[in-house]
Amino acid sequence: MNARDPQRSASPAATAAAPAPAPDSPPRLLGCGTAVDAPVASPQAIGFKAHNLARMAALGLPVPPAFVIGTDWCAQPRQLQRRHWQGALDALAQASGLRFGDARRPLLLSVRSGAPVSMPGMMETLLNIGLSDATLPGLVRQTGNPRLAWDAYRRLVASWGEVVWGLPAALFEADLAAVAGSAGGGHGEAERELDFAALRALTRRHLATLQREAGKAFPQDPMDQLEGAIQAVFASWQADKAQHYRRSQGLPDTLGTAVTVQRMVFGNAGGTSGAGVGFTRHPSTGAPEPWVDFLFNAQGEDVVSGRRSAQGHDALAQVAPAVWAELLQATQVLETEFGDMQDFEFTVEEGRLYLLQTRAGKRTPKAAARIALDLFDAGRIPLATALQRTEGLDADSLALARVLSDEGGPGAAGTARPLASAASACTGVASGEIALDEACARQRSAQGVPVLLLRAEAETGDIAALEVAQGLLTQRGARTSHAAVVARQLGKVCLVGCEALHIDLAQRRVTIGAQGFAEGEVLTLDGNAGQVYAGALRTVREADATLLARLAALRAAAQRH
DSSP: OOOOOGGGGSOHHHHTSOOOOOOSOOOEEEEBTTBOOSSOOOHHHHHHHHHHHHHHHHTTOOOOOEEEEOGGGTTOGGGOOHHHHHHHHHHHHHHHTOEETOSSSEEOEEEEEEOSSOOTTSSOEEEEETOOTTTHHHHHHHHSOHHHHHHHHHHHHHHIIIIISOOOHHHHHHHHHHHHHHTTOOSGGGGGGOOHHHHHHHHHHHHHHHHHHHSSOOOOOHHHHHHHHHHHHHHGGGSHHHHHHHHHHTOOGGGOOEEEEEEOOOTTSSTTOEEEEEESSOTTTOOSSOEEEEEETOOHHHHHTSSSOOBOSHHHHHHOHHHHHHHHHHHHHHHHHHSSOEEEEEEEETTEEEEEEEEEOOOOHHHHHHHHHHHHHTTSSOHHHHHHHHTTOOHHHHOEEEEOOGGGOTTOGGGSOOSEEOEEEEOSEEEEEEEOSHHHHHHHHHTTOOEEEEESSOOGGGHHHHHHOSEEEESSOOTTSHHHHHHHHTTOEEEEOOTTEEEETTTTEEEETTEEEETTOEEEEETTTTEEEESOOOEEEEOOHHHHHHHHHHHHHHHHO
């Protein structure tokens, strides 16, 4: 297999035109403790991710130090040279007390995208940049944790193959299955149970896969890694899914993405370490309660990628109550500062909390109405803002489908037994024919047939299929994964982590529990109860009368003013 150069997917305007002068915007340090550049640069210049990181650092929230390469480099990334960001890297290393590429105390980095508008999961991230055969022993000495070091290394090698060289993820999943099976752990979630010897074997298998499939070896020079990661993240602005998302949302291609380079913190350090994603309020109902997914002994991509299932926050609250209390306090600070419900990412490293991102959270119309009304009633947003956020919301747009109960007659919930349960990422009810890929979803939808997209994992690459589907059901994935966030934004019913679901793409069939279905048969997804049914159930649409009354009172108050 030939490796794909990510730059070849860049737009013709970005590659074929005569080179333009390099942008006059040197990378800038975002935060070291509570010290940040003042004033904070605009989201248009450095992307919302970096802009909000700087604001969080200025608030005294625990943010690992970082530097950002601005959006104006996105149109001509090949003009970017090491000399442009070397000074920022040196400052970041000084702030961290570590040295990038050092064999004894290596600084490891994450390299993340960040556009001026939120595009969940549409561009790329690389973690653990700087790990190599030479620096890995230093990380082991530094942390006293060989399992952490080998887990981070195998993740870097696999993500490099996928993101930078364009190799299929299935190659590395096959490596994992082989090693997990030989270690007696099986596939899937068992990767987090592998010991350092198994992870070392997995890393070596990944390195061999990379050499075999790409025809070249994984880069051992950390500076080569950082340069390649920055270029790959810029190139992901032109990825098919990113372009499709921009078209669907009416966003111009000229916005560009920034690249944020940040000191790594490790949720895969074992013990009280882990990674999580959350919302300061319920994104489907608007209820004023944190809505968090968390995985112990994991990195953030495990949660947001859609390839792994996650748990709610109960385990974190029980195992590390002090961390949970600190996180709750941080959510209040975020809502006060930003004046809106926030979608945030965080890592816990050996009992210490770090915030990695915050942004306005995607929400259903019902949640949008309740959140705006609650924030207005609490005095956190003015009347004009509450009106703007609830504009166009009425009884029809706020109506939510629910399955009829026994008194509903034939086809009601009381006459049908659920096939399986799953985690609900978005409320509502949807019925339709099973579609197992984009081609089937588009074909049946074009014929006027409602479809449900069934996938093993909730991935943002399915956005084109998700747009034409009524709902999404996945075998793996978290409620807060990027694909689930996009489904919620599109108003699709979404159930994830359905362990009873098994998909046979070769036979175009699925099994849910003990019952089999062919592609094209009908299912119903009940996002309110988190259940899956055979056939199409009867539903009724109802709006929350109390919410409508509050909206009417808000608008009446505006007229009086």
